[in-house]
Amino acid sequence: MKINFLKYQGAGNDFILIDHTTSPLENIDNELIERLCDRRFGVGADGLMFVTKHEDYDFEMHYFNADGNLGSMCGNGGRCIAAFAKHLGIVDKETNFLAVDGPHYARISESGDWVDLQMIDVEIITNDGDAFVLNTGSPHYVSLQNDLSNFDVFSNGKSIRYNATYSEKGINVNFAEDKGDHLFVRTYERGVEDETYACGTGVTAVAMAMAKHKNQSGHIKTDIKVLGGDIKIEFNYDGHKFTNVFLCGPAKLVFEGEIDTLQ
Known part of the structure; x- marks a missing residue:
């Protein structure tokens, strides 16, 4: 099976991004994600992300580390996926999306290459x-x-x-x-x-x-x-x-x- 992807980088933190909103992807497992992120035998990236639909938000972010395992929140990944969503036409200059640590708001520049991402509040x-x-x-x-x-x-x-x-x-x-x-x-x-x-x-x-x-x-x-x-x-x-x-x-x-x- 062949799937299209885009690669983004945020200050050198690089990611493979895949649109999962139009059709489900099969045969995507941890081993494949690890292979795709490999810098010698794959595309090469610090992580891989899927954009999926969500009924309450513009989209949902699913982030996997380069070792193939589901990751916690990735800030630069969050900025890159917001830019990717703009590229796909899902959002324009602003977005509210869901990530593993909860909802996030982001502002995206007109050119789409600069993103201000709101992070979670921290007390401890x-x-x-x-x-x-x-x-x-x-x-x-x-x-x-x-x-x-x-x-x-x-x-x-x-x-x-x-x-x-x-x-x-x-x-x-x-x-x-x-x-x-x-x-x-x-x-x-x-x-x-x-x-x-x-x-x-x-x-x-x-x-x-x-x-x-x-x-x-x-x-x-x-x-x-x-x-x-x-x-x-x-x-x-x-x-x-x-x-x-x-x-x-x-x-x-x-x-x-x-x-x-x-x-």
């Missing part, structure tokens, strides 16, 4: 030593580092993700460096099991952790640089709860293709 942040632990739709560990450009993200991230505390369910591990006018962030993602060029829920978690670390409050805007480009986070923070949270950044079409699921 705990500590693991000097690090912060919170859930922004996916679980995240945030650690402050110096000289992050030369830091071994893969080895250190993997050791935390698979330690006795987090190994059973896994956690995404973010390392952040405060550069003054922006934060530099690098992330080891569970499900990909490697460092990715960006992580939307991760940079959201970092911005929140830094606001708490600095005892900030009010309407906060944070510029973040990742390996794949620039992302902006903004939210309201009253010292206890983060609300009106937006993850803002590029969501760009890379190419379109056809997959033969039998190969």
Whole structure:
């Protein structure tokens, strides 16, 4: 069976997107998804997403990690799927869609290559030593580092993700460096099991952790640089709860293709 797909990237976080609204797809299993995401033997991506119909929302987002397993919320994926829905003509400049962590609202630029995605409210942040632990739709560990450009993200991230505390369910591990006018962030993602060029829920978690670390409050805007480009986070923070949270950044079409699921 052959199916059409588009590939999008959001600050280097790349995804295979498939329209599941017009006809059901058969023979799509975890093994096939893992193969399609493989960077040598498949299309190559950090994850794969389906757009499906939903009676109460513009569409529903189904996200799978590169290992083929159903994933938790993916922020950059959410921005890319909103741009994809605009490309399909399902939505225009705004959308309300359903993801695994609940409803999301997004604003999409006229060109379709920039999306502001509203994330869930967050109230609980705990500590693991000097690090912060919170859930922004996916679980995240945030650690402050110096000289992050030369830091071994893969080895250190993997050791935390698979330690006795987090190994059973896994956690995404973010390392952040405060550069003054922006934060530099690098992330080891569970499900990909490697460092990715960006992580939307991760940079959201970092911005929140830094606001708490600095005892900030009010309407906060944070510029973040990742390996794949620039992302902006903004939210309201009253010292206890983060609300009106937006993850803002590029969501760009890379190419379109056809997959033969039998190969």
